[in-house]
Amino acid sequence: MKLRALLESAGLLVLAVALWWLSSHQQWVSKVFLPTPEAAAAALVEGLSGGELGAFTVATVQRMVLGWLLASVLGVALGALIGSSATARAWIGPTLEFLRPLPASAIMPLAISIFGLSSNMVLTVVGFGAMWPVLLATVHGLAQVHVRLREVSAGLQMSPTSFVFKVGLPNALPDILAGMRLSLTVALIVTVVGEMIASQAGLGQAILLAARSFRASELFAGVALLGAIGFASNCLLAVLERRLLAWQRP
Numbered sequence: 526m527k528l529r530a531l532l533e534s535a536g537l538l539v540l541a542v543a544l545w546w547l548s549s550h551q552q553w554v555s556k557v558f559l560p561t562p563e564a565a566a567a568a569l570v571e572g573l574s575g576g577e578l579g580a581f582t583v584a585t586v587q588r589m590v591l592g593w594l595l596a597s598v599l600g601v602a603l604g605a606l607i608g609s610s611a612t613a614r615a616w617i618g619p620t621l622e623f624l625r626p627l628p629a630s631a632i633m634p635l636a637i638s639i640f641g642l643s644s645n646m647v648l649t650v651v652g653f654g655a656m657w658p659v660l661l662a663t664v665h666g667l668a669q670v671h672v673r674l675r676e677v678s679a680g681l682q683m684s685p686t687s688f689v690f691k692v693g694l695p696n697a698l699p700d701i702l703a704g705m706r707l708s709l710t711v712a713l714i715v716t717v718v719g720e721m722i723a724s725q726a727g728l729g730q731a732i733l734l735a736a737r738s739f740r741a742s743e744l745f746a747g748v749a750l751l752g753a754i755g756f757a758s759n760c761l762l763a764v765l766e767r768r769l770l771a772w773q774r775p
Contacts, residue, residue, distance in 0.1 A: 545559075546562050549562070557739055557741060558741055559741065560741040560742040560745055564741075564742040565742050565745040565746050565749065566746075567742070568740075568743045568745070568746040569750070572746055577731070578728075578731065578746065578747070578750070580726070581726060581727050581747075582728060582750055582754070584725070584726050584727040584728075585716055585727040585728040585729065585751075585754070586754060588644065588647055588719075588720070588725075588727065589651070589712045589754075589758075592647075592648050592651025592652050592655055592712045592715070592716060593651070593655055593705075593709050595648065595651075596651070596652045596653075596655035596656040596708055596712065597655075597659050597705055599652065599656050599659075600656045600658070600659025600660040600662075600704065601659060601660075601663050601694070601701060603617070603621070603656075603663075604661070604664045604666075604667070604701075605689050605693065605694060607621070607660075607664050608663060608665075608666070608667030608668055608693065608697075609667055609685060609688065610685070621660075628654075629650050629651070629653055629654025629711075629715045629718075630650075630715075630718060632650060632653060633646075633650055633718075633719065633722055636649050636650050637723070642723040642725075643723065643725075644725055646719070646723055647716065647719035647720065647723055650715055650719050651712050651715045651716050651719060654712070654714075654715040655708040655709070655711040655712040655715065656708070657708075658705075658707040658708040658711065659701065659704040659705055659708050661704065662697070662700040662703060662704025663694075663700065663701050663704065665697070665700050666694075666696060666697020666698070666699070666700035666701060667693045667694075667696070667697050669696065669697070669700075670692060670693055670696045670697075671696075674692055674696070675688075675692075678692055698769065698770070699770055702762075702765075702769065702770070703766075705762065706759060706762045706763070706766070709759070709762060710755060710759070713754060713755055713758070716729065717729035717732070721733045728747050728750060728751055731747050732744055732747040732748065732751075735747060
């Protein structure tokens, strides 16, 4: 079944590229806006081998990973605090519910006024935007701890901190890892938007400049790189998740 699914996915990708090739070569869409696949591939190879695309890719991945790590640490810490303490839920919950619906792009003007058009601004916004999936997953995982485990922990006179680290977080690990996978996707999106707005060197800025200059082949090369980064990072986290949750498999 896995082989069949892989072949079907590959076939769909080939079909999409064939449609792209036909549309560009038949001039259904002007080459100013839709380059040929060959031109996009050539721009990708040239940019990675002799141009700045490689350095831009490294800068984007670095910001994405740092923002994601910051979001993961904050999300797990706040989620554990809120999920394990009724007092914390009463004090912190309303504030978080006020902040949670805010899109990351909405706080960029505030971040710019504090940090300026800098990498720290982008990192802050990425951390804010990517934190919520991890936080909510952690709270949900701690809330799902079986009542018997809570009773046993109370019987053993475990402190709240010991309960969180020895019972709560291990029980919430599947939810946390799922939240971290979603968080990484959000981190990539917000990183690219932040680079466009703050004019920071990266794929976001490269794509924006290519679009403004009508360099469609370079634009498509940048978009293809972003897709490859998202796909590769998701695959790596999926492998890590399977290894960490091997105990769940029969």
